[in-house]
Amino acid sequence: MRRIVCAVLFMMLVLSLMSAASAEPAKESVEADASTRQVAITSSFTGTEILVFGTVENSVQPSAEAGTYDVVVVVEGAPAPVVVRRKSEVGGLWINTSSMHFASLPSYYAVASTRPVDEFADQAVLDANEIGFEHLRMLPARLGRSGASPAELADFEKALIRLKERERLYVRSNFGVTFIGRSLFRATIALPPNVPVGPLVARVYLFKEGRLLGQYKSRVMLEREGIERYIHDSAITRPLLYGIVTVIMAAAAGLAAAVALRRPA
Amino acid sequence: MTLYLPIAEMSVSVLIYLALGAAVGFLSGLFGIGGGFLLTPLLTFLGVPPAVAVATSSAHVLASSVSGAVTHYQRNNVDVKMGFVMLAGGLVGTFIGVEAVHLLRKAGLFELTVSLSYVTFLGVVGTLILIEGVNAWRHAHKTGAAHSLRKSGQHSWIDGLPLKIRFHRSKLYISTVPPVIIGMFVSFMSAIMGIGGGFILIPAMIYLLRMPTGVVVGTSLFQIVFVAAFAIILHAVQNQTVDIVLAAILITGGVVGAQFGTAASERLRNEHLRILLGVVVLIVATRMAVDLVTTPGDLYSIGSLTGVS
Numbered sequence: 001m002r003r004i005v006c007a008v009l010f011m012m013l014v015l016s017l018m019s020a021a022s023a024e025p026a027k028e029s030v031e032a033d034a035s036t037r038q039v040a041i042t043s044s045f046t047g048t049e050i051l052v053f054g055t056v057e058n059s060v061q062p063s064a065e066a067g068t069y070d071v072v073v074v075v076e077g078a079p080a081p082v083v084v085r086r087k088s089e090v091g092g093l094w095i096n097t098s099s100m101h102f103a104s105l106p107s108y109y110a111v112a113s114t115r116p117v118d119e120f121a122d123q124a125v126l127d128a129n130e131i132g133f134e135h136l137r138m139l140p141a142r143l144g145r146s147g148a149s150p151a152e153l154a155d156f157e158k159a160l161i162r163l164k165e166r167e168r169l170y171v172r173s174n175f176g177v178t179f180i181g182r183s184l185f186r187a188t189i190a191l192p193p194n195v196p197v198g199p200l201v202a203r204v205y206l207f208k209e210g211r212l213l214g215q216y217k218s219r220v221m222l223e224r225e226g227i228e229r230y231i232h233d234s235a236i237t238r239p240l241l242y243g244i245v246t247v248i249m250a251a252a253a254g255l256a257a258a259v260a261l262r263r264p265a
Numbered sequence: 266m267t268l269y270l271p272i273a274e275m276s277v278s279v280l281i282y283l284a285l286g287a288a289v290g291f292l293s294g295l296f297g298i299g300g301g302f303l304l305t306p307l308l309t310f311l312g313v314p315p316a317v318a319v320a321t322s323s324a325h326v327l328a329s330s331v332s333g334a335v336t337h338y339q340r341n342n343v344d345v346k347m348g349f350v351m352l353a354g355g356l357v358g359t360f361i362g363v364e365a366v367h368l369l370r371k372a373g374l375f376e377l378t379v380s381l382s383y384v385t386f387l388g389v390v391g392t393l394i395l396i397e398g399v400n401a402w403r404h405a406h407k408t409g410a411a412h413s414l415r416k417s418g419q420h421s422w423i424d425g426l427p428l429k430i431r432f433h434r435s436k437l438y439i440s441t442v443p444p445v446i447i448g449m450f451v452s453f454m455s456a457i458m459g460i461g462g463g464f465i466l467i468p469a470m471i472y473l474l475r476m477p478t479g480v481v482v483g484t485s486l487f488q489i490v491f492v493a494a495f496a497i498i499l500h501a502v503q504n505q506t507v508d509i510v511l512a513a514i515l516i517t518g519g520v521v522g523a524q525f526g527t528a529a530s531e532r533l534r535n536e537h538l539r540i541l542l543g544v545v546v547l548i549v550a551t552r553m554a555v556d557l558v559t560t561p562g563d564l565y566s567i568g569s570l571t572g573v574s
Contacts, residue, residue: 159565243501254331257520
């Protein structure tokens with residue numbers, strides 16, 4: 001018995017040495033997933049966190065702290081058009097004087113990485129994959145009445161990101177991805193209570209020495225459930241009935257109050 | 266206790282909104298107004314999207330108007346005929362108003378129009394109510410008697426208009442043209458400003474139509490019931506911005522608050538009430554005027570491409 005075990009172990013050792021000695025080390029790639037595929041928006045929803053985790057295949061990283069690889073996790077919501085307005089003073093009043101329409105912009109955008117993305121990746125790669133706020137493709141759909149110069153456009157773009165960050169809909173976490181061991185990594189992504197309901201896409205990128213080695217895509221569904229879903233669906237699909245029900249509810253409440261709490265005239 | 270609102274898409278503390286509904290309900294019971302002009306800005310201030318705030322306030326206005334109108338009706342303080350005449354103009358005005366909102370939004374002038382309308386109307390109406398209240402108070406002090414606004418034998422250009430009918434309850438024989446135009450104008454402004462319009466309607470009925478003050482509040486509430494119901498359905502169908510959960514919370518607070526307000530109003534003198542209302546209206550107007558003239562903290566803002574405001 002012992003002999004057999006020894007033989008098997010020896011064979012395995014030989015095989016592993018052979019593969020290590022072969023001309024090229026196996027190419028690294030990345031596999032990932034989100035802890036929840038489905039987030040239910042119920043009446044008690046107050047925001048949540050999703051965990052994105054993954055592993056580097058064929059990792060040559062000696063330890064979790066070695067920093068051989070850089071990983072970026074991007075979670076984004078469905079794209080939507082948005083308009084940004086700017087106020088200026090006209091005759092003592094602060095009023096919106098110019099605006100910029102953007103055709104399509106992620107309604108939610110979270111980016112987490114092992115370190116600031118600009119430290120390890122090429123601008124071209126970041127632009128191509130829309131990694132990081134500065135690398136989002138923001139196409140002005142139509143210029144405001146004033147017409148805008150590139151400098152003004154840049155101002156609008158900066159303001160848009162600042163405002164989205166303030167609403168906690170754009171989140172950046174420069175050291176949000178951590179390695180646990182040689183190949184396993186994880187990142188927690190916060191979904192605020194005001195996150196737009198809809199499908200989310202999680203993208204994971206693996207970098208080594210500034211080169212993009214691989215990427216992985218996964219989906220997370222944000223869906224209303226229970227009474228929330230029923231109410232929202234009614235408002236959209238049967239708006240007239242929904243309006244009438246609201247009117248009846250309000251009128252009944254007013255009537256009940258007048259009758260129940262009536263004092264002698 | 267927090268609750269996620271299905272249309273506003275945000276998580277809110279129920280207690281805060283109950284308290285807000287109750288506070289506005291108290292004032293509407295106290296002064297006999299819908300309170301939309303207070304509720305809409307306050308909801309926006311708390312982070313409710315403006316379009317949802319405008320539409321959902323209407324539900325609160327409807328509940329408190331029904332409550333008030335029923336009570337006034339039982340006390341025979343409603344001129345139903347006058348209410349319907351104004352309503353005829355009102356429905357037309359609402360249609361025009363909703364169309365105007367659409368055009369103003371296209372031109373990017375909507376926000377400015379709303380702010381200026383609020384400041385102008387609240388400022389003028391608040392000042393009028395305040396002056397009138399102070400005068401009545403002085404007069405009451407001098408003579409010890411209640412001040413009557415209506416002096417018999419007074420005539421104005423309004424008497425010269427055609428289509429006269431008799432309004433028994435208001436003891437008036439006047440042309441239907443002014444009430445229709447007033448109803449139309451007030452509803453037009455309501456649609457733009459997202460309010461019931463009581464604070465414009467009441468002074469218009471007192472000063473322009475010279476209706477007896479006793480029936481003014483009841484008739485105004487009666488008219489607002491229909492305008493608010495119409496507005497809710499219009500908002501629900503066109504913009505899907507009515508949040509029924511938020512409405513239920515606000516209404517629950519509102520109907521309770523309104524009863525306390527009505528009780529309090531019975532202990533206060535009429536002219537004191539008017540002075541108080543004038544002060545409240547002026548405070549809101551000043552707050553909005555300050556916002557218009559001070560340098561904003563952030564020159565930029567994100568606008569949504571859907572909804573009313």
